[in-house]
Amino acid sequence: MTILGIIGGSGMNDPDILENPQKKEVETSYGKPSSALVFGQIKGRNVIVIARHGEKHEITPSNVNYRANISALKKHGVSSIIATTACGSLREEIKKGDFVIIDQFIDFTKQRKSTFFDSFENGIEHTSMANPFDTDLRKILFDTAKKLGIVVHRKGTVITIEGPRFSTKAESEMFRLLGGDVINMSIATEAVLANEAQIPYAAIAMSTDYDCWKEDEPEVKWEDVMTIFNKNVKHVINLIKNVAKEL
Numbered sequence: 001m002t003i004l005g006i007i008g009g010s011g012m013n014d015p016d017i018l019e020n021p022q023k024k025e026v027e028t029s030y031g032k033p034s035s036a037l038v039f040g041q042i043k044g045r046n047v048i049v050i051a052r053h054g055e056k057h058e059i060t061p062s063n064v065n066y067r068a069n070i071s072a073l074k075k076h077g078v079s080s081i082i083a084t085t086a087c088g089s090l091r092e093e094i095k096k097g098d099f100v101i102i103d104q105f106i107d108f109t110k111q112r113k114s115t116f117f118d119s120f121e122n123g124i125e126h127t128s129m130a131n132p133f134d135t136d137l138r139k140i141l142f143d144t145a146k147k148l149g150i151v152v153h154r155k156g157t158v159i160t161i162e163g164p165r166f167s168t169k170a171e172s173e174m175f176r177l178l179g180g181d182v183i184n185m186s187i188a189t190e191a192v193l194a195n196e197a198q199i200p201y202a203a204i205a206m207s208t209d210y211d212c213w214k215e216d217e218p219e220v221k222w223e224d225v226m227t228i229f230n231k232n233v234k235h236v237i238n239l240i241k242n243v244a245k246e247l
Contacts, residue, residue, distance in 0.1 A: 003046045004244055005078035005199070007069065007190060008085075008236075017237055018047060028075065030067040030113075034059055037072060043245035048076055052083075052186060061163040061185035062111050070193040071116075080137055080247060081194055083203040084236050086229045087158065087182040088166075088211035088220055090175055094153060097232050099239075100182050100205040101142045103133050103155040106175075107188040109162045114189045116196045125196075132191040137202035137247075144242050150235050156181035158205060160188035166220050172213035183211055204239065206232055 018040025025036045035051040050069055053059045073081060087100070094100060107114075117125040138155075145152035159175045161167065163185035167175070175183060187203050194201035208228040212219040 002079040002247065003048060003077050004042075004247055005073040005081040006047060006049045006240065007052050007073075007081060007083040008049065017241070018042060018049065026072050026075070028068045028071040030071050031065050033068045033072045034064055037076065042241050045244040045247060047244065048073060048078055052190075062109075064186065064189075066186075066189045066193055067113055067116060070190065070197050070199070074197045074199060078199060080134065080200040081190075081202075082137065082141070082240060082243065083187065083190055083201065084240075085184050085187055085203060085205050086208045086225055087184040087205040088209045089182055089207040090159070090172070090180045090211060090213065091182075092214075094156070094181060094207050095151070096207055096209065096228050097151065098207045099145055099150055099152040099235070100156040100158075100207065101133075101138050101145070101152065101154060102158045102182070102187065102203045102205050103131070103138060104157040105132060105188040105191055106157060106159050106178060106180060107192075109160055109189060111162060112189055114192050116193065127192075127196045129192065129195060132195055133202050134200035137200055140243055140246050141202055141204060141239065144246065145239055148235070148238060148242060150239060153181075156205070158187050158203070159183040161185055167211050169212050172211045175211075176213060182207060204236060206236060 021040040023036040038049040159180035208225040209220040210217045
């Protein structure tokens with residue numbers, strides 16, 4: 001039976017999400033993942049959940065061991081990965097609480113290990129990244145969200161910044177000019193590694209704020225992000241539960 005990998009954080013380690021949840025501490029050749037893997041089922045589908053930032057959200061975006069997280073999921077046989085993330089909206093039409101099924105990224109990170117290929121000793125590897133998010137997974141996510149009555153955008157480009165700080169106004173305006181639709185601190189890195197590992201990957205981005213470009217909105221604060229996210233996390237969970245049975 002195929003196994004679905006879920007990378008998330010807030011709300012995703014609720015014991016009611018998984019049937020028969022079992023935690024397992026694992027090691028990889030890239031070190032320890034962000035958290036224990038949680039094995040279980042959703043709607044009869046085998047699932048493995050990992051908390052991107054640790055079980056208590058103690059790991060900063062730059063210090064997440066993305067390579068270990070993807071490696072651990074691959075080692076345990078996942079056939080696809082769905083990631084969840086809070087994000088800032090860079091577009092008027094993407095409102096707070098809206099979902100975006102991301103189709104492209106622009107990577108502004110600077111400090112991370114974002115490849116498995118540290119050497120070409122065993123052959124040259126330049127992974128294609130033209131379409132980094134799996135088309136079939138994205139379609140299932142979008143169609144299911146629409147059926148559930150969730151306000152969802154079919155596509156969007158995510159800007160991934162290093163963090164943990166938020167953008168300046170000048171940066172936020174630049175990202176808009178570059179074609180960014182939403183902004184976060186994790187997705188590009190994960191998408192690259194999942195593609196290198198040849199695991200189909202898609203992301204559900206929930207808009208929680210307007211970064212700092214919108215003059216009639218207060219600049220983003222972490223507390224406000226979590227307020228919006230916690231109000232809507234039930235929709236994320238419901239979407240994943242319904243998608244799981246379609247895979």
